[in-house]
Amino acid sequence: MTKQDTALTLAPRLAEKIRDMLIAGRLKPGQRLSEASLSSDLDVSRNSLREAFRLLTTEGLLRHEPNRGVFVSTPSMASIIDIYRVRRLIECRALEQAYPQHPAVARMRASVEKALECREASDWVGVGSANMAFHAAIVDLADSARLSAFYGQIAAELRLSFGLLEDPEFLHAPYVDMNAAILAQLEEGKTSEAAAALESYLSRSERTVLAAFSRLGH
Amino acid sequence: MTKQDTALTLAPRLAEKIRDMLIAGRLKPGQRLSEASLSSDLDVSRNSLREAFRLLTTEGLLRHEPNRGVFVSTPSMASIIDIYRVRRLIECRALEQAYPQHPAVARMRASVEKALECREASDWVGVGSANMAFHAAIVDLADSARLSAFYGQIAAELRLSFGLLEDPEFLHAPYVDMNAAILAQLEEGKTSEAAAALESYLSRSERTVLAAFSRLGH
């Protein structure tokens, strides 16, 4: 347990807890979150919960309808397309302009190895997490705290979408080797090739996700 | 007056009001915002004010130190560099992959014309606003709501930095013609050239801002 419960103030801790519940699928898209019941469930006051709601709303995980309450965001085709558009723009460019000695490269390598391990153990959720970490590391190549924070948000949104989809093996496993290949190209200094590979990687991933998404009758 | 005061809920309206005060320079960087006094000044409750603080904190305009209060963010060299890094990555790519018939192009043109008018009238604040609108329109070329929202945030942060700097003429006037040139290139379909021009534009602007910034101490 890496607990520092008292380090942060309550609202961000609450937000994190709710975020976890969202990604774990314990709160389902479209579901309304009642201030009264959730605040008593989490054992906090309504005011504190509302502060947390504000945070999650700006992150796009919750949707606020005045006088009606907050709802878990429902991923849509539109949001998936939007997110992949952002990913292609940011990740590919970050990769293209990267230099192979960047510290984030170590994190990329660690993520690839983690993903390989998890695949070996058929731990598909672990593969998924490792993949996400790989891409976050790519964004870190751009050396911008703001960009990395922004990417963290849309990654969380994407995980919300993934929560709807079944068969995480089909969803994540194929990309482990591609990640390894991209990493290898980067380490050789072939950043343009790496970026191109990532571009087609992301397009393929987008198609897969959209197809799986449409398959469940939006 | 384009007032719809009752449309939104209180916290976002408060946030907007405070944002305006920040950009107008009525609240100075580093200044501490007391919950008690500000809430009575704005005639709202402490709780509502705290919700607004959360919003502005995630936007980077305010900084929250637990048990000490919230402070107006102090722009630093580091933050300016970070922001320009993001701008180069996002704006240049958005421009490069744009197609000249995109609706946002009309907004770009309107901004250029507005800037020309304001320059004629020596309204340098107006020139600055028009410039900002021009660049926001560039980002809109990428057709991503999330990307545009993110850009809006860092633009607000940048305006906070500009507030520190004097001589808005020096800061904004030189770029009006460059914007016009970039727009012309885009309309001719020369997106790569336009992107290259924007890249050097942004680098020059960054240098200017950094220089002006270092000139006023720390």
Added chain:
DNA sequence: AAAAATAAATCGTTGAACAATCTTGACAGA
């Protein structure tokens, strides 16, 4: 003058309250 102890101010969080708004369901009329 430095350190320790004390007091004052401010934030963090809670619970209760009430107005405004939305939802529900009964009911009357066509």
Added chain:
DNA sequence: TCTGTCAAGATTGTTCAACGATTTATTTTT
């Protein structure tokens, strides 16, 4: 049966008052 009205109930929006915890300022002690 369908439709529109209207009151009752539930939920959010916002405020207020309170109190423990932490920080800041002040005073006392060494």
